[in-house]
Amino acid sequence: MTSTPVELSPYDPLLRPITLGTMTIPNRVVLLPMGTEMGTHEGLITDREIAYYTERARGGVGLVMTGIAAFSQDFEQINEGLCRVDTDAAIPGLTALAESIHAAGAKVSLQLTAGLGRNINVVNPDRPPISASDNPHYADPSVLCRPLTVDEIQLLVQRAGEAAARAALAGIDAIDIHGHTGYLIDQFMSPVWNRRTDEYGGSVEARCRFAVEIIQAVKKAAPGLPVSFRLSVDHRFPGGRTAEESRKIAVILEAAGLDFILADDGSYEAMDYVFPPYYLGDGCMVSAAEALKEVVSIPVVACGNLDPDTAVQVLNEGKADIAGVGRGLIADPEWVNKLAQGRREDIRPCIRCNAMCVGNAFFALPLGCAVNPQVGLERERVITPAPVSKHVVVVGGGPGGLEAARVAGLRGHQVDLYEKNDLLGGVLLPAATPEFKKELKAMISWWERQLAQLPVTIHTGVELRADSPEIADADEVIVATGSVPIEPASIGGLDSDQVVSVLDAHNGAPLGHRVVVLGGGLSGADLALELALEGHEVTIVEMGEGLARDLIIINRMTLLRQLADHNVTVLTNHTVTQVTSGAVVATHDGQDVVIDADTVISAFGVAPNKEFQEAAQAQGRTIVAVGDCVTPAKVGEAINAGFAAACEL
Structure with a gap:
């Protein structure tokens, strides 16, 4: 009797376990380190932050890597809302985080930072920014940084070890060293910022001494915990470090005891590579991983706009061993589980807009997401069955209307969605024509697939009015009619054929x-x-x-x-x-x-299309308006408004 061969998923390479030092993770997808701004004023981990990370662990990711955690406040102050591990007060929160992620079946790594140095956000006149040398402050070049003394460098190394010991005590599984993007450790490694003449400057080996000593201190203080390092392979600005020298650095870091390495590009001078927008396309930093993969024997993590197809291609071509996914796992925490279940089409795309993830961080606001309104509110924004099933009519098939219909359908309402055009998507549809915005088009397809599985009936090519019979028996009406173009009357010739x-x-x-x-x-x-x-x-x-x-x-x-x-x-x-x-x-x-x-x-530009809602209000009809028909804004605001409206039904 012959057995039937098991047909492997094309995404199987992403789903295979891998051993990183003493730790084995169940698959080759890691949540990349990203700040959440969800900590307390004092920098301690909150239940809200734990819920966010745990949701990604439940979604199947093999390793959850936290955002930066400062191991010292001796020479600079970490921003409010970001994590600190420089005192024992951090241990209870770290313990709760580790226990929650372990219960969800994943491992957790804590990213340690020595600080921002010349990139520190706020300059305190009484406390000059620190750096490897007397570098100009990034945002205010008139301010010169104070070079750290040898004794101060060694104190930071000591603090790294102390923080690692706290992490080990709390049950954290691994430590990542925050060494990229031109932050303090990177400032020591790079000749553009390190002009020292002591043992921490000069040759590549000497410039890496600070990083090497931190790695060794962490290994000594937390024996058995795997240690990784995030390295910017190409700073992407004239005079910055290029791949040629980064390859030498990677070899030195591996020799110091590193167990795996994360490869990316960018710096504050080329910040778009730190948070790559849609213009940069798929896999925009895979070359960084490929450059390191050729010279090190430890596993290499690739990152940079990796969707499932790009990620598995990178692994199949041997350019990296692990896929690092950041914003994709913000958009859909079930990314890995859906691949394992053969549900690739059900993965909600990240549209790489940076609006509510990176954008929120710029204003010290908690992490959010344009396409996933539950991000950062995993406990509060739970989609629950409605107490009574209602007939809901949604007018408009743009992003706000589509999300409202999806959530209303999930809650058990009977939904009819009407779109005046022949295709869904509203303003997203024409905006998605360029290749660099293909994820917008994928978002429309995602909604169509989700709605097909719900009690939602879609009517395209039908334009409703406030007195249309289709809404006469509706219990609730959500209006998402979008916007109309502005054509200034002061400009002659706008009506010409050209x-x-x-x-x-x-x-x-x-x-x-x-x-x-x-x-x-x-x-x-x-x-x-x-x-x-x-x-x-x-x-x-x-x-x-x-x-x-x-x-x-x-x-x-x-x-x-x-x-x-x-x-x-x-x-x-x-x-x-x-x-x-x-x-x-x-x-x-x-x-x-x-x-x-x-x-x-x-x-x-555009103005709100208020025709339907004004007519409905004139008739005494109660409606809920969302999206551009209220105030023209970004797509994420329309989606979040549609979600909220459906949750209130």
């Missing part, structure tokens, strides 16, 4: 070679980049001082660089006055400027 709306341009309207985009907001700038990539000669005309000014700075950094790289002409502080045959006329410093154009794109 003018195309930004939405129509995305939807395939024929365009000439020379395209002038009127409006440099995000939609206009993204379209300009898309058209430049297709070979058009593109000019953006913007009346303000800069492009995409409401875009998070990290994403904007990449956008502006890529616009320049693809020769997009940017005319800021130019006010459009008229569109004529074959040209756009604008004023700048009191002078008329004529820009030749075969096609003109109207991208002046």
Whole structure:
């Protein structure tokens, strides 16, 4: 009798166990270290933070790596909300974290940091920032850092050991050393920031001495705990470290006792690689892992916009041993379990917008997510069955409406969703046309798949009015009718045949070679980049001082660089006055400027589409409005509003 061969999943390489020093994890997916800003004012771990990490452990991730935890307050103060392990007060929280993650079937690693050095957020006049040398402070170059003395360096090494001992006592499984992105340890390793002439400067070996001594102190204080190190392989700015020297550093760190290594790119000078936006595409830092994989014998973790398909490809090609996933596991904590269950299509995509994860951190707000409204509120935002099943009508199939329909359906309501267009997605659909925004398109497909499994009936090509019979018997009506384009009446010629709306341009309207985009907001700038990539000669005309000014700075950094790289002409502080045959006329410093154009794109922004809700209110109908029809905003705000509205039904 022959046995039937077991058919392996294409994602099986991600699901195989791996041993890291003395620790074996059940699969090759790790949650990368990311700050949560969920700690107490004093820097202690909270139940909210534990719930966030535990949700990812329950979702199947092999190793949960925490955000940075400061092992010293001797020379700089960690930001409020971030973790501290410089006193025994940290042990109870670490113990509760370890126990919770172990109960969920995963391992946990604590990331230790020596500090930010020249990158510290706030400069205290009475406490100059520290660094390896007298480097200018990143945000305020007029402030010079104070080089650490040898005695101070050795005190930090001692503090690292003390923190590791606390972690071991609490049941933490591994320690990661925060050595990347130009923070303090990295400042010692890099010649651009280390000009010392003592034993901690000069040769590569000497510049690595601080990192090596920390690794050794951690190994001694927490015997048996595996130790990893996160290394920026390419700083991505002129004068910064490149892969050639990073490979030498990796060999030195391995010899110091390292058990595995995390490879990425970036620095504050190239911060978009620290938090890669959608413009950088899939696997944008895999080359860093590949460079280290060639010179070390310990396991290497790759990262940088890894979706499941990119991640398994990296492992299959031998470029890394482990997939490091950060924002993808924020968006969907069940990432690993869904792969193991053969449910790849059910993984909610990370749209790489950085809006509520990185963006929140910039303002010292707790971690959130544009596409997963439960992030950071895992205990509070539990989707529970409704006490009474209602008939819910959702008007509008954009992000707010789709999320409202999904959550209402999950709660057991009978939902009818009406979308006036033939396809779902609302403003997401045309915005998702460029390759660099493919995750937006994947998000629409994800909603369609989820809704197909719920008591939700979708009606496309049907535009409802406030008096439409379809809503007459509805118990609840959620309105998500989106926005309408703004067309300034002061500009002549916008009704000519050569003018195309930004939405129509995305939807395939024929365009000439020379395209002038009127409006440099995000939609206009993204379209300009898309058209430049297709070979058009593109000019953006913007009346303000800069492009995409409401875009998070990290994403904007990449956008502006890529616009320049693809020769997009940017005319800021130019006010459009008229569109004529074959040209756009604008004023700048009191002078008329004529820009030749075969096609003109109207991208002046949008206003709320309040027609339905105003008519409903006039009829005395109670509705709930969400998304752009309330106030035009980012996609995450619409999704979170839709989620909240459905939870209140």
